[in-house]
Amino acid sequence: MYHETTQKESSICLIANDKSGKGKASEQVSQLEAWLKRQPGKTRFERVRKGSDIQDIAQRVAAGPYDTVVVAGGDGTISTVAGALAGTDKVMGVIPSGTFNYFSRSLDIPDELEDALRLIEVGRSKAVNVGTINDRVFLNNASLGAYPAILDQREDVYRRWGRSRIAAHWSVVKALLTVNKPLSMRVTVDGTVYRMKTPLAFAANSAYQLEEFRLEGADAVRNGQFALYLAKDCGRFEMVKFAFKLARRKLEADRDFTLICGEEILIETLQAHRLVARDGEKERMLSPFRLRVLHDALNVIVP
Template identity: 45%
Template sequence: MKPGRVVVILNKGSGRKDGQDRKTKITERFGFHGISVEFIEFEPGNDLEEIASSAAAASPDATIIASGGDGTICGVAAGLLGFDNQMGIIPAGTFNYFARSLNLPELVEDAVDVIAAGEIRQTNIAVINDKVFLNNTSIGAYPAILQTREGIYERWGRSRIAAYWSVVKALATLRAPLKLTVRVDGTSTKHRTPLIFAISNAFQLKEMCLSGEDCIADGGMVLLVAPDTNRWGLLKHAATLLLGVAKQKTDYEMHCGTEIDIEMSRRTRPVARDGELAKMKGPFKLRMRQKALNLIVPSDLEGGVR
């Protein structure tokens, strides 16, 4: 059903940092469809989850739209849990994994057209210690990569090449591995690893040429555990993932489940969620929440949302 009113939560600094131009295009295209639009802009460091939940509480009949990258979309989705508002997406990030998993167009005008059509589907949402992630979450090497990436972005700008270079630079200086216990749907295993990486988006698995789509289709998530190795071995394993040639049991160990618990001796760790970094206290509990979000998707989207 066509939305009567939309509230756009806009990250002006996402992707190419074309926020003002994007805002103008969004306004004009919604005007073309006869839909009223309101904007909420936010600054780095603002609580995006709170912004989204406040917008939903103030306007229960409005469609709430995230315009930004995966981190922005994740924050808005987190704020809408527990609300009946429809959620739309206008992608504007570097990778746009979640938007691409929905076959959403990356051109602003075309994304607005999808929202105006108003095709709604419910989607499952993954959480780590009740914090939402739409694509992936990780502990260990990948959070270190994100810390390195920001410095590279500041110097060279945001691009996929810069993102890949940050992987090489961060892994070349990585130190001690994690010692942890993983419990998947009640079954425990012990690991010594530099990286654990949970994925709840089947599209990202396909992009990395990894198996596990059936797990996600059945309502679960995939947990990848890298083998314990030196930094150059880890660099090799990371490269196999990036190039889409990783082999199960050689470059990673894979688990599938709807309830995953991770325990380690050092309780507080940097945790990455959809490209955003924050410190969290363990033990880490990963869960799937079924049909938790009302998403606007293209009418011709085949299969499930995830």
């Protein structure tokens, strides 16, 4: 759900991540710098190079004097910057340069550089919902179990073969063939308790992404809830079949997964620490895992 405002002329900081997508952001640096120099008022360019801590950069920029923060990168980069800006009155502009770009596409932000830059100049600011897991912001999804394991494999596949959709899909198969036992968990959604054993708990905050994969739950996300998918308890080869069904847009609720929708989710696991994925990035977190929808928390420039 959106709350519309009118964008005003403002000072701008532009953050560009060289490592996003297939190095697309790196190739665009000179164009981004030239565009920024043409903007009125105070401007700053922050280039995220290999070894840089983008979270530190995002927090420093969020605390600075800039009204508009433009980020060039993929969903993981955009999510990190969004985490620093959520809850403030600053406005975020997006230059998509990742592999999938689910967040920008969900808001009809153009993929082409010149069109995205033009939108930042003439677009409007809208407040959008974000999700949090243990107070860490995510835009598209957060998950436990198989998907974080897939991201581990994906990094290795990308190093060997480069970034591409084919490499991303191969990493899914490779990871699922090595997934260990399903997770035993106690799940509480808006006060209702479920006890589950599942290889994957996936909380979606992007109606666009769900519609891309023809999954139920998009309407709930539009209404300000999470769509929580809990895969059926199964073995490795069944999980590979699950992934192929997902790729072919053939997954069905009840048969392949349990779907529960709500604004507040608590997931308790037996293990004290679990690997968690947020918008394609992974990190270890302490159980229990608390997920909340923050309504109208992030201001984004849109058409």
